Amino acid sequence: MTASASGAKGIVYLVGAGPGDPELITLKAARLLREAEVVVYDRLVGPGILELIGPSAERIYVGKERANHIMRQAEINALLVRRGLRGQRVVRLKGGDPLIFGRGGEEIEALAEAGVPFEVVPGVTAAAGCAAATAIPLTHRDHARTLVLVTGHTKDGEPELNWQALCQPGQTIVFYMGHKALDRLCARLIEHGLPGALPAALVENGTLPSQRAIRATLATIAAEVERATLQGPALLIVGEVVAFADLAHVAAAAGALHHAQELR
Secondary structure, eight states: OOHHHHTOOOEEEEEEOBSSOGGGSOHHHHHHHHHOSEEEEOTTSOHHHHTTSOTTOEEEEOOEETTEESSOHHHHHHHHHHHHHTTOEEEEEESBOTTSSSOHHHHHHHHHHHTOOEEEEOOOOHHHHHHHHTTOOSOBTTTBSEEEEEEOOOTTSSOOOOHHHHSOSSEEEEEETOSTTHHHHHHHHHHTTOOTTSEEEEEESTTSTTOEEEEEETTTHHHHHHHHTOOSOEEEEESGGGGGHHHHHHHHHHHHHHHHHHHO
16 A cells, blocks of 8 residues: 555655765665655756666656756745655655755755655765865865855856855865856955965866866966866865865876786
8 A cells, every 4th residue: 555545644855866976875865765656856866876766766857957947946845745745755866965055945844834744864965075086175174174165156147155254264165056157256256365376176077987177276277167168067166175186196196006016
């Protein structure tokens, strides 16, 4: 007997899919995907993660792209409420973490108001995933005692932010969805006191085989990215800690040399 047939209420799980690599999804998230009756998923959820969905589950794509929304947020909220009230076991699958720039808070409000049970299952957020994939420590007791996560997305190309608070020494700033406004973001940071020579990195398709990372300075990274013609979702990391990515290349080279010596 299904939940709806028994008259029981359904439940909606807001699940973080992580930054892209399917091996970074949590065990709980993987189990819920196998058990779900309905999976409502976003554009930034990779195909490897979608393969974890049970064969009998209904899949509903609600992805959003810039100026092209398959389904608006109010419609997504209504869909989750409707399926929950129908008594179904629903997974709302989001890239990264559902409560970090994922509009999960709005969905929680709608579910709570309608009396639909819900649970949040966290995921590895893009900042942590992209930083790990490029060996950039987001915090460091000598270089970054503060970490700030910021959205770089806005309708007119430049977000309304407390620039003075962002431009503090010993701080790492991570901009989500900042690719399109990269030149403006960097210009504002320099204008409000950050040195143009401060290391910066833009990571595209972080943790995936197609990952690309461009490292430069705050003053030069916009031009470097323009020449590279990046297309995928990207994340900007600004701060002294970005320089640690150089150590990853040293370690990789040392590892390759060691492997070559072992083969002799």
